[in-house]
Amino acid sequence: MDFNFTEEQEMVRDGLSRLVREQYDWETRRAAIASDAGWRPEIWAQLAELGILGMPFSEEDGGFGGGAVDAMIVMEEFGKGLVVEPFVPTVVCAGGFLKHAGTPAQKEEHIGGIVDGSRVFAFAYAEPRGRYDYADLETTAKKDGDSYVLNGHKAVVIGAPWASHLVVTARTSGERRDHDGVSVFVLAKDTEGVVTRDYETVDGRRASEVYFENVSLPSDALIGEEGAALPLIERVTDEAIAAQCAEACGAMKVAHAMTLEYSKQRKQFGVPIGKFQVLQHRMVDMYTAYEQSVSLTYLATLRLNASETERKRAASAAKVGVGQAARLIGQESVQIHGGNGVTDEYAIGHYFKRLTIFESEFGDVDHHMKRHVSLASQR
Amino acid sequence: MNLEFTPEEQAFREEVRRFIEENHPKHLEGMGNREDMSPEDMTAWHKILGKKGWSAPAWPVEYGGTGWTPTQRYIWSEENARVGTFMPLPFGIAMVGPVIYTFGNEAQKQQHLPGILSGDVWWCQGYSEPGAGSDLASLKTTAVRDGDHYIINGQKTWTTLAQYADWGFFLCRTDPDAAKPQEGISFILIDMKTPGVEVKPIKLLDGSYEVNETWLTDVRVPVENLVGEENKGWTYAKFLLAHERSGIAGVARSKRAVEKLREIAAAEMLDGEPLINDFDFARKVSQLEIDLAALEITELRTLAGEQAGKGPGPESSILKIKGTEIQQRLTELTLEAVGTYGAPLYGNIANVPGDAGSNQYPVGPDYARHAAATYFNMRKTSIYGGSNEIQRNIITKMILGL
Ligand SMILES: Cc1cc2nc3c(=O)[nH]c(=O)nc-3n(C[C@H](O)[C@H](O)[C@H](O)COP(=O)(O)OP(=O)(O)OC[C@H]3O[C@@H](n4cnc5c(N)ncnc54)[C@H](O)[C@@H]3O)c2cc1C
Ligand SMILES: Cc1cc2nc3c(=O)[nH]c(=O)nc-3n(C[C@H](O)[C@H](O)[C@H](O)COP(=O)(O)OP(=O)(O)OC[C@H]3O[C@@H](n4cnc5c(N)ncnc54)[C@H](O)[C@@H]3O)c2cc1C
Numbered sequence: 171m172d173f174n175f176t177e178e179q180e181m182v183r184d185g186l187s188r189l190v191r192e193q194y195d196w197e198t199r200r201a202a203i204a205s206d207a208g209w210r211p212e213i214w215a216q217l218a219e220l221g222i223l224g225m226p227f228s229e230e231d232g233g234f235g236g237g238a239v240d241a242m243i244v245m246e247e248f249g250k251g252l253v254v255e256p257f258v259p260t261v262v263c264a265g266g267f268l269k270h271a272g273t274p275a276q277k278e279e280h281i282g283g284i285v286d287g288s289r290v291f292a293f294a295y296a297e298p299r300g301r302y303d304y305a306d307l308e309t310t311a312k313k314d315g316d317s318y319v320l321n322g323h324k325a326v327v328i329g330a331p332w333a334s335h336l337v338v339t340a341r342t343s344g345e346r347r348d349h350d351g352v353s354v355f356v357l358a359k360d361t362e363g364v365v366t367r368d369y370e371t372v373d374g375r376r377a378s379e380v381y382f383e384n385v386s387l388p389s390d391a392l393i394g395e396e397g398a399a400l401p402l403i404e405r406v407t408d409e410a411i412a413a414q415c416a417e418a419c420g421a422m423k424v425a426h427a428m429t430l431e432y433s434k435q436r437k438q439f440g441v442p443i444g445k446f447q448v449l450q451h452r453m454v455d456m457y458t459a460y461e462q463s464v465s466l467t468y469l470a471t472l473r474l475n476a477s478e479t480e481r482k483r484a485a486s487a488a489k490v491g492v493g494q495a496a497r498l499i500g501q502e503s504v505q506i507h508g509g510n511g512v513t514d515e516y517a518i519g520h521y522f523k524r525l526t527i528f529e530s531e532f533g534d535v536d537h538h539m540k541r542h543v544s545l546a547s548q549r
Numbered sequence: 550m551n552l553e554f555t556p557e558e559q560a561f562r563e564e565v566r567r568f569i570e571e572n573h574p575k576h577l578e579g580m581g582n583r584e585d586m587s588p589e590d591m592t593a594w595h596k597i598l599g600k601k602g603w604s605a606p607a608w609p610v611e612y613g614g615t616g617w618t619p620t621q622r623y624i625w626s627e628e629n630a631r632v633g634t635f636m637p638l639p640f641g642i643a644m645v646g647p648v649i650y651t652f653g654n655e656a657q658k659q660q661h662l663p664g665i666l667s668g669d670v671w672w673c674q675g676y677s678e679p680g681a682g683s684d685l686a687s688l689k690t691t692a693v694r695d696g697d698h699y700i701i702n703g704q705k706t707w708t709t710l711a712q713y714a715d716w717g718f719f720l721c722r723t724d725p726d727a728a729k730p731q732e733g734i735s736f737i738l739i740d741m742k743t744p745g746v747e748v749k750p751i752k753l754l755d756g757s758y759e760v761n762e763t764w765l766t767d768v769r770v771p772v773e774n775l776v777g778e779e780n781k782g783w784t785y786a787k788f789l790l791a792h793e794r795s796g797i798a799g800v801a802r803s804k805r806a807v808e809k810l811r812e813i814a815a816a817e818m819l820d821g822e823p824l825i826n827d828f829d830f831a832r833k834v835s836q837l838e839i840d841l842a843a844l845e846i847t848e849l850r851t852l853a854g855e856q857a858g859k860g861p862g863p864e865s866s867i868l869k870i871k872g873t874e875i876q877q878r879l880t881e882l883t884l885e886a887v888g889t890y891g892a893p894l895y896g897n898i899a900n901v902p903g904d905a906g907s908n909q910y911p912v913g914p915d916y917a918r919h920a921a922a923t924y925f926n927m928r929k930t931s932i933y934g935g936s937n938e939i940q941r942n943i944i945t946k947m948i949l950g951l
Contacts, residue, residue, distance in 0.1 A: 296889045298889075298890070298913065298914075299818050301817070301818060301819050301824075301888050301889075302888070303819075303820065306818075306820075306821070325889050325890065325913065326889045326890065326892050326893060326912075326913075328892075346821070347820070347821055367912070369893050369894065369895075369912055370893075370894040371892045371893055371894055372891075372892060372893070372894045372921045372922070372925070373892070377892065377893065379912060437680075438682060438683045438684040438687075439683070439684045439687075440684075440687075446938070448938055448941070449938070497881075501928065504928050505928070505931060505932065505936075505937075508682050508683070508932055508936065509677070509682060509706070509707050509760075509929075509932055509933070511928070511932070512753050512754050512925070512926075512928050512929050512932065513751055513752065513753055513754065514751075514752035514753060514754055514756070515751070515752065519754040519925070520754075522754070522925075522928075523754065523921075523925065526884070526921070526924070526925075527891070527892050527921075530884075530885075530888055530889060530891055530892070534885060534888070536827075536829045536830065536885070539829070540829070
C-alpha cells in the first residue's frame with residue numbers, strides 16, 4: 171500500500187497549484203467567464219506547454235506516460251480554482267476513447283493536437299430524454315454504403331462552444347436502450363450539418379445544444395467496434411467520474427477552508443461565530459465528509475484498471491459519496507456564510523454552484539446508488 | 550377532535566375561490582417567480598385586494614382588517630396558493646402596518662395605513678447592517694436630534710426590493726450610551742426619496758437583484774416620523790418579528806409545489822418510464838409529503854391555539870424551521886428531477902438596467918428553466934427572518950428551558 175505521490179507528481183501538483191493561485195485568482199476568473207469567449211485559450215496553451223494536456227497518453231502516442239493518478243492530481247487543483255477549461259471533455263473523454271479504442275491512424279490524427287493544445291474536444295453523449303442512460307439514444311448513425319449518416323440532438327454538451335472537434339454517441343442498430351447497437355464517432359465541429367446553440371451554464375462554464383442534421387461521416391470516423399461501444403463508454407465515463415470527483419474534492423477543500431476562515435473572522439454577539447458549538451460540529455461533519463470523499467476518489471481512481479465490476483462499483487461508490495458530500499458542504503458553507511453566502515460577490519456561492527452541477531454530471535447519486543446495488547450480485 | 554372544516558368555513562372557501570376566479574389577472578397565474586415579474590406585476594393582486602378590503606386579513610377591523618378567524622385566513626392562503634397568486638409583500642401589510650396601528654400616533658395612522666392597505670405605497674425593511682445580522686441589537690446606524698429633525702447616518706444591508714420602495718422603516722441608534730445594546734434604539738419611518746438615501750443593488754447567486762445596500766448620509770427626517778417612544782424601538786421590532794407568523798410555514802405553497810414536482814417527474818423519463826414511477830424518487834416525494842402533512846397539522850394546531858386566545862409563541866420557530874427546510878428540499882428535488890437540463894443558465898432578470906442577462910433563447914423543457922436558480926435562491930430562507938440556527942436557539946431557551 172502506498173498513498174504517496176511520486177516526485178514527478180508532486181512537481182506537477184506544485185506547478186499547477188502555482189498556476190491556479192497566480193493566474194486563476196478570483197477576479198481574473200470572474201472577468202474571464204463573463205467575457206465573450208468565456209474561457210482563456212492562453213491558459214490552455216500554458217497547460218499544453220507544461221505537459222498537462224499530454225500527461226495521460228503513452229509515450230508512443232506522443233504523451234508523457236502518466237495515468238489516472240496524474241489526472242486526479244490535475245483535477246483536484248482545477249477544482250480548487252474552479253477552472254473552467256475543458257480538461258475532462260478533451261483529455262479524459264476524447265483522449266480516453268482514442269487511447270483505448272482508436273486506430274493508429276485516429277491516434278495519429280488527433281492525439282498530437284490534444285497534447286499540443288491545438289485540438290479541443292467536447293463529448294456529446296446526453297440527450298433530452300435519456301437521463302443518465304448512455305444507451306437511451308435517439309441519435310442515430312445509419313450506415314450508407316461506406317459512410318454513416320448522423321441525425322439527432324445532444325443536450326448540454328459541456329465545452330462545445332470552445333471545441334474544434336466532437337466525440338458523439340449514436341445508435342447504429344437495435345432498439346432504444348438496447349445495450350448492443352451503440353457506437354462512438356469523432357468528427358470536426360465544422361462538419362456540414364452540425365448545428366450548435368451555445369449558452370452559459372449556471373456554474374460558469376459554456377455548453378451547447380448540438381443538432382446533427384444528416385451529417386455524413388466517413389467510416390473512419392467510427393471509434394472502436396460498430397455497435398459494441400457501450401462498455402467502452404462506461405469505461406471512459408468512469409474515468410471522467412474519477413477525475414471529476416477529484417475536482418469536487420478540490421472545490422470542497424477550498425469551500426470548507428473558506429467557511430472555517432469566515433467563521434473565525436465574522437463576529438456576532440461579541441464572539442466569532444466559529445465559537446458556537448452548533449457550527450463547530452457542522453464544520454467537523456463537513457471536514458469528515460471531505461476526507462471520506464478523498465478516500466472514495468482514491469478508490470475510484472486506483473480501481474480504473476481493475477475488473478469491470480470492481481471499476482464500476484468503485485466509480486459509483488465515489489459518485490454517491492462525493493455527491494452527498496458535495497451537497498452537504500455546498501449547502502452548509504452557504505448557510506454559515508449567512509446573507510453573504512447567497513451573494514454573487516462572494517466566492518463561496520460559486521463553489522456551491524459548481525458542486526451542485528457536479529452532482530448531476532455522468533449520473534446523480536440515485537443513479538449510481540442503483541448501479542452499485544445492481545453490481546452487488548455480480549461480485 | 551375533528552379535522553373537517555365547518556359548513557360555514559366551507560362556504561367561505563367557496564366564496565374566496567369564486568372571488569379569485571373572477572378577479573385574479575390570468576396572465577399572473579402561477580407566476581410566483583419574482584425574478585420574472587415587474588414591480589407592477591408584484592403589486593397587481595395587492596391592489597385588487599385593497600379595493601375589495603381583503604389585503605390585510607389579520608388586521609383589526611377598525612383599521613381595515615377583515616375580521617376573519619385564523620382558520621379563515623388559513624383557507625384564504627390555501628386558495629391563493631392553489632392558483633399561485635403573488636401575495637402582498639410582507640413589509641407593509643405584515644410588518645410595518647401592525648406597528649403603526651399599535652404604537653403609532655393618529656397622524657401616522659392617517660398618513661400611512663391607507664397606502665399600505667391599497668398597495669399604492671411600497672415599503673422596505675431597514676434592520677440589518679453589515680456588522681449586525683443575527684445580532685441585530687449591535688446595529689450602528691445613528692439618528693441624532695437636530696431641532697425637529699433627526700440626522701441619520703449609517704449603512705443598512707439586505708434591504709429587500711428597496712429599489713422600488715417609497716418608504717422604509719428603519720432601526721436607528723438614538724442613545725449610544727444606553728446600558729444594554731437593545732436599549733437606545735428607535736423605530737423611524739423614512740421617505741426613500743429623502744436626499745442622502747442611496748440604494749445600491751446586490752446581485753444574488755441566482756442572478757437576481759432582490760436585495761440592496763442602503764446608504765444613509767446626513768438624511769434629515771422630521772421627528773414626526775418616529776414611531777412610539779424614542780429609544781423603545783427594540784420593543785416594536787420584536788413585536789413586529791413575533792406578529793404575523795401565520796403563513797410563515799408556507800404550507801399551502803409547498804403543497805402546490807409538490808404537485809408541480811409530481812408533474813415534472815411524470816414528464817421526465819428514466820429507463821423508458823416516467824421518473825415518478827421510480828421507487829427511489831417517489832419515496833423522496835412521499836417523504837416530503839409526509840413532512841408537509843405533519844407541518845400542516847402543526848400549523849393548524851398553532852392556529853387553533855391562537856383562535857382560543859393564545860398568542861403565537863416560540864412554537865412559530867418550529868414552523869419557520871420545518872417550513873423552510875421543506876421548501877429547500879422541494880427545490881433540491883425539483884433540480885434532481887430535471888437532471889441534465891438543470892445546468893443551462895437561463896433568463897436573468899432585468900431588475901437592473903445594463904444587466905442584459907444571459908441566454909437569449911430557451912434551452913430544455915419549460916419546467917427545467919428555473920430549477921437551478923430557484924434552488925440557489927431558496928438557500929436564503931434558512932438564513933433570513935432569523936436564521937434557522939437562531940430559531941433553534943429560541944426553542945432551546947423558550948421551550949426547553951436550557
Ligand atoms: C457500553 C459502555 C462501555 C463503556 N466502557 C468503558 C470502559 O471500558 N472504560 C471506561 O473508562 N469507560 C467506559 N465507558 C464510559 C464511557 O467512556 C462514558 O460513558 C463516556 O465517556 C460518557 O460519559 P458519561 O456517560 O458520564 O456521559 P456525560 O459525559 O455525562 O455526557 C452526557 C451527554 O453529554 C454530551 N456532552 C458532554 N460533554 C459535552 C460537550 N462538551 N459538548 C457537547 N456534548 C457534550 C455527551 O456527548 C453525552 O451525549 C463505557 C460506557 C458505555 C456506555
Ligand atoms: C435574501 C435576503 C433578504 C433579506 N431581507 C432583509 C430585509 O428586507 N431587511 C433586513 O433588515 N434584513 C434582511 N435580510 C437580512 C437577514 O435578516 C440576515 O441575513 C440574517 O439575520 C442573518 O444575518 P447575517 O447574514 O449577518 O449572518 P450572521 O449573523 O453573520 O450569521 C452567519 C451564520 O452564523 C450563524 N449564527 C449566528 N449567530 C449564531 C448563534 N448565536 N448560534 C448559532 N449560530 C449562529 C447563523 O445562523 C449563520 O449560519 C435579508 C437577508 C437575505 C439573505
